[in-house]
Amino acid sequence: MILSDEQISFFKAKGYLIVPGAMAQDQCEKVRELMWQGLPINAAIQADDPTSQIGPFKTTDESTDTRHVRQGYRWLNRFLGVSPEVIKLIYSESICAMATQLLGGHLRQAVANGLPMGSYGNAWPGGPTDPATGNEGARGVYCTLPYGNRAVEPDQCHTDGHPFQLGVVGLIGDCPQDGGGFKVWPGSHERLYPTFALRYDQPRIPYYEHLPSYKGIAHSPEYLQEIAKLNEELKPVECWGKAGDIVFWHHRLAHMAGHNYTNTLRQAVLADFWTTDLDALRGTPAQGDMWRDWSEQVQQCKGGYSTALAVAQRL
Numbered sequence: 001m002i003l004s005d006e007q008i009s010f011f012k013a014k015g016y017l018i019v020p021g022a023m024a025q026d027q028c029e030k031v032r033e034l035m036w037q038g039l040p041i042n043a044a045i046q047a048d049d050p051t052s053q054i055g056p057f058k059t060t061d062e063s064t065d066t067r068h069v070r071q072g073y074r075w076l077n078r079f080l081g082v083s084p085e086v087i088k089l090i091y092s093e094s095i096c097a098m099a100t101q102l103l104g105g106h107l108r109q110a111v112a113n114g115l116p117m118g119s120y121g122n123a124w125p126g127g128p129t130d131p132a133t134g135n136e137g138a139r140g141v142y143c144t145l146p147y148g149n150r151a152v153e154p155d156q157c158h159t160d161g162h163p164f165q166l167g168v169v170g171l172i173g174d175c176p177q178d179g180g181g182f183k184v185w186p187g188s189h190e191r192l193y194p195t196f197a198l199r200y201d202q203p204r205i206p207y208y209e210h211l212p213s214y215k216g217i218a219h220s221p222e223y224l225q226e227i228a229k230l231n232e233e234l235k236p237v238e239c240w241g242k243a244g245d246i247v248f249w250h251h252r253l254a255h256m257a258g259h260n261y262t263n264t265l266r267q268a269v270l271a272d273f274w275t276t277d278l279d280a281l282r283g284t285p286a287q288g289d290m291w292r293d294w295s296e297q298v299q300q301c302k303g304g305y306s307t308a309l310a311v312a313q314r315l
């Protein structure tokens with residue numbers, strides 16, 4: 001499986017690309033099984049009982065371990081991000097070949113049975129877990145429990161603060177519309193890129209408990225303005241689909257974890273791609289051609305695509 005010129009053009013123009021059927025069904029099933037096997041023996045949530053999967057998690061099932069979070073509606077198994085099965089699935093030869101078609105250069109290699117994301121806890125007290133710290137594999141298997149009777153909430157986009165170049169979300173179970181699929185703001189990568197000081201990183205301010213107004217990351221006023229505009233003006237695209245479908249997304253693309261208003265558990269593997277040049281590139285200025293270190297094919301394509309492809313991309 002390789003990407004066509006048209007798919008690459010779409011990715012360049014919109015900052016994301018859904019690739020249906022990129023992961024093998026039997027491997028998706030195997031990882032779904034591992035997710036259930038990772039629970040405590042007496043867990044109330046059960047694989048064969050969809051009613052038990054409606055969120056939030058029962059207090060007795062909760063876990064605040066940053067390597068295996070079960071809280072509210074989120075179930076994040078980061079231990080599995082370094083399991084050989086997940087690495088085989090999301091860093092497969094064909095997915096890595098597609099990532100290389102986009103990024104060029106040499107991909108960083110994941111380490112099976114290495115350190116999982118969350119090994120050093122949160123980035124600061126009460127803060128998020130930094131996906132770039134102590135993470136030798138994928139981010140992990142991320143599930144969103146059905147919301148049940150929880151009220152409908154507005155969509156709010158963000159960008160990720162840690163350095164990488166290309167993200168991927170791979171559905172390991174069918175995810176219907178409104179079922180918590182990854183949401184993207186198409187074209188936002190081009191609008192947000194120039195609002196950053198650094199190409200693949202951003203300035204950080206140490207967090208002090210008695211001086212709480214800065215929480216780690218310093219955003220430019222231009223960035224905050226653009227995020228507000230995106231939330232007001234642009235309708236996100238929801239990457240729903242079948243087990244085996246993946247979506248590639250650009251590092252600077254605005255996105256969010258979708259809300260799950262269905263009765264189906266949303267199950268996905270999240271992973272990052274970057275090249276061995278990332279350390280040299282991350283602190284260079286985010287000005288000029290945003291594609292200058294991507295593949296020749298990406299740099300040369302013009303960004304045209306058919307209506308049929310746009311429809312398949314949920315645009």
Ligand SMILES: [Fe+2]
Pocket residue numbers: 158159160255256
């Ligand atoms: Fe994010």
